[in-house]
Amino acid sequence: MVLSSPQKAFQSKYRIPYNKPFLTGRELEYIQQAVQQGQISGNGAFTKRCHEWFRKRYGFQHNLLTTSCTDALEMCALLLDIGPRDEVILPAYTFVSTANAFALRGAKLRFADSMAANPNICPNSVEKLITKKTKAIVIVHYGGSACDMERLLQIAKAHNIAIVEDAAHAIDSFYKGAPLGSLGTLGTFSFHETKNIFCGEGGLLVVNDPALWQRAEILWEKGTNRAAFARGETQKYCWIDLGSSFLPPEVTSAFLMSQLEHITEIQAKRVKIWHGYNERVRDLVERGCFSLPEVPEYATVNGHLFAILTRDIEQRDALIDLFEEKLVKAIFHYLPLNESPYFTKGKKPVVLPNARRYAETLVRLPFFYEITESEMDEVVGVLREFYK
Numbered sequence: 001m002v003l004s005s006p007q008k009a010f011q012s013k014y015r016i017p018y019n020k021p022f023l024t025g026r027e028l029e030y031i032q033q034a035v036q037q038g039q040i041s042g043n044g045a046f047t048k049r050c051h052e053w054f055r056k057r058y059g060f061q062h063n064l065l066t067t068s069c070t071d072a073l074e075m076c077a078l079l080l081d082i083g084p085r086d087e088v089i090l091p092a093y094t095f096v097s098t099a100n101a102f103a104l105r106g107a108k109l110r111f112a113d114s115m116a117a118n119p120n121i122c123p124n125s126v127e128k129l130i131t132k133k134t135k136a137i138v139i140v141h142y143g144g145s146a147c148d149m150e151r152l153l154q155i156a157k158a159h160n161i162a163i164v165e166d167a168a169h170a171i172d173s174f175y176k177g178a179p180l181g182s183l184g185t186l187g188t189f190s191f192h193e194t195k196n197i198f199c200g201e202g203g204l205l206v207v208n209d210p211a212l213w214q215r216a217e218i219l220w221e222k223g224t225n226r227a228a229f230a231r232g233e234t235q236k237y238c239w240i241d242l243g244s245s246f247l248p249p250e251v252t253s254a255f256l257m258s259q260l261e262h263i264t265e266i267q268a269k270r271v272k273i274w275h276g277y278n279e280r281v282r283d284l285v286e287r288g289c290f291s292l293p294e295v296p297e298y299a300t301v302n303g304h305l306f307a308i309l310t311r312d313i314e315q316r317d318a319l320i321d322l323f324e325e326k327l328v329k330a331i332f333h334y335l336p337l338n339e340s341p342y343f344t345k346g347k348k349p350v351v352l353p354n355a356r357r358y359a360e361t362l363v364r365l366p367f368f369y370e371i372t373e374s375e376m377d378e379v380v381g382v383l384r385e386f387y388k
């Protein structure tokens with residue numbers, strides 16, 4: 001693979017940044033092709049190639065590129081007809097888009113805690129939140145490692161509730177061999193610049209319930225039957241449902257296509273980086289300096305991120321300060337959404353202890369395709385200095 005940073009000199013005040021976007025080689029060539037083909041708007045040749053690629057690679061029979069994972073999640077809320085009388089269960093420890101998509105439809109959000117062993121949603125916590133009004137359970141495969149799908153699918157089935165997999169971190173990761181994004185009613189992915197495979201801003205909706213497919217295509221095309229019209233399946237092109245502008249332009253799909261063609265190399269490298277960190281910190285973990293989120297037997301590592309768990313927030317802050325001093329960018333992650341100003345509206349939140357603990361103690365180490373072995377030595381060197 002021809003590999004280069006987008007700018008020759010990647011601008012960062014950090015000697016080792018947290019993330020660094022890179023090109024696989026054909027992004028600009030494909031964009032040029034897209035422009036020359038004369039259709040620069042969406043649902044053209046490159047978009048169709050990407051759809052076909054996802055069908056072949058992961059068996060996502062019904063999939064649609066979107067302008068972001070946020071948009072794909074908003075499509076999920078529309079597809080499931082979520083409204084003000086409905087409750088949606090979701091993890092507190094997640095990105096704001098997981099919640100916003102359903103809050104926008106007026107749903108009542110019920111936040112579940114994380115597991116003790118890792119930041120993924122805890123099935124026991126989910127079970128306690130189920131009521132007659134629960135319409136969907138949204139789950140996030142944190143760091144790309146699968147949630148406890150057997151339990152979650154069981155709960156959903158017993159109560160006839162949909163599951164939405166927010167698989168924003170989880171491209172090319174599996175649960176007992178099944179690709180993440182293929183297990184719920186609906187699945188969503190992100191191709192934001194900070195994710196394993198990217199096109200700047202972009203996403204994917206995977207529709208696993210065939211009954212929702214026809215409508216998905218309509219919502220995607222601003223609530224019209226334009227896609228069916230373009231295929232010659234209908235005489236008229238009209239407004240038939242809700243919708244929005246969820247489809248990306250061809251320029252975006254062209255960029256993404258180049259990245260997808262290199263996914264095998266990208267993933268092999270990222271998984272290698274993950275194991276590189278895992279081996280380098282093993283003795284520190286054995287000495288009890290910090291711990292690592294558990295990767296359960298049913299899950300895989302997809303090299304999305306590498307996180308450590310410090311003893312407490314004071315230790316976390318002191319460690320991040322030392323990284324800053326060395327110009328190495330290590331960062332914490334989510335603040336629990338149930339404690340956020342928008343959700344609490346000034347009221348005292350009910351603390352979810354595991355989510356709170358991850359918010360206070362989780363630190364992500366620099367993680368990008370081009371990170372070198374010696375840079376990883378240096379990152380772990382900072383940990384060694386801190387815990388000496």
Ligand SMILES: *Cc1c(COP(=O)(O)O)cnc(C)c1O
Pocket residue numbers: 067068069070071094095097098140166168169189190191192201202203
């Ligand atoms: C990145 C991310 C999103 C949002 O993705 P966009 O493509 O930026 O909209 C949603 N959920 C999770 C868990 C994410 O990490």
